[in-house]
Amino acid sequence: xxxxxxxxxxxxxxxxxxxxxxxxxxxxxxxxxxxxxxxxxxxxxxxxxxxxxxxxxxxxxx
Numbered sequence: 001x002x003x004x005x006x007x008x009x010x011x012x013x014x015x016x017x018x019x020x021x022x023x024x025x026x027x028x029x030x031x032x033x034x035x036x037x038x039x040x041x042x043x044x045x046x047x048x049x050x051x052x053x054x055x056x057x058x059x060x061x062x
Contacts, residue, residue, distance in 0.1 A: 023056045030056065 020028040030052030037046025 023053075026052065027056050 016028065016031060019031050023030075030049050032049070034046050034049025034053060037043070037049055
């Protein structure tokens with residue numbers, strides 16, 4: 001069981017680093033809001049994080 005926890009923690013940290021490198025600090029904040037909202041079971045907070053991430057992925061619409 002501890003091995004599974006370590007692997008999942010490494011995956012989460014790695015994913016956060018990838019998001020931060022690709023989308024910068026705003027992407028990290030969006031991912032942080034989304035994950036905190038999920039853990040706290042707060043739909044408003046997770047929705048704000050999801051919207052931030054979706055806007056970053058969609059990029060500017062011309």
